Amino acid sequence: MTDLMLGYAEEQFFDKKFRAAYDTAMLAKNLDPFFGNGCIEKHLTVYQVHASSLYKNRLTGDTDWHRVLGINDIKASRKEIMVRFCKILKIIHPDYNSCAAAQGAFELISRALVALLRDSRKIVEILLDFAEREFLENRFKEAYDVAKLALLVDPSFGNGCPHRYVATYRVHAATLLNRFGEINWYNVLGIDNYWVSEGKILSRFCRMGKLICLDNDCSVAGKVAYQIISRAVEVLGDPERRAEFHRRWGLKPPPYAKEEMR
DSSP, rough: HHHHHHHHHHHHHHTTOOHHHHHHHHHHHHHHHTTTTTTTHHHHHHHHHHHHHHHHHHHHHHHHHHTTOOOOTTTHHHHHHHHHHHHHHHOOOOTOOTTTTHHHHHHHHHHHHHHHHOHHHHHHHHHHHHHHHHHTTTTTHHHHHHHHHHHOOOOHHHHHHHHHHHHHHHHHHHTEEETTTTTOOHHEEEOTTOOOHHHHHHHHHHHHHHHHBBBBBOOHHHHHHHHHHHHHHHHSSHHHHHHHHHHHHTTTOOOTTTHHHH
């Protein structure tokens, strides 16, 4: 019954009946608060963001961005706004929330952040600082997601600094995607084709190395990331070790693979 109600709430969302979708999800929660290991709370938060976006600021006529972030005090400090944003981000980010409305809600809170803080450079500074704290607490995927948001806000900040953060944290996040306790070295290098040539693997390593440790100006996270990609190229750059890796992962080459690997 609960899953049917959540499905109906999603239909209401597609019909742009955001408040009705929220109310239906709330009914589902009342029926089974523990359904889907917190799944309903994620739906509620997403629909709440969309419903709040319909309200206008009476002074400016623009969207009430404080309301979108669930902030009642219009005099809230930058820190309070960022804390609230990061709290919602972890709930509604499409990587963690399968609700169809998650992507739109993510875009709305991102617009709210920019509108309320206004200074894009300051936003990037705060986001990158938050990403670093997430990294230090071993939340690599979260650090990567926040760094990506900083990149969207201002790609040119600090001479392209967000690009370096994104590349660095992506490497660390990739180490979490393992099988039987073994890291997928292709994921570490951001390579989707398991049958790419050794030359392209080396080329990818060089590009990533320069980005992560630009002119030897490298953070602790960057130095570790460089060691990780170095390990990846050691495994994938050696034909025997690469073949053994493929065997352990059960990778069987398609007909064209031998030609590509030359």
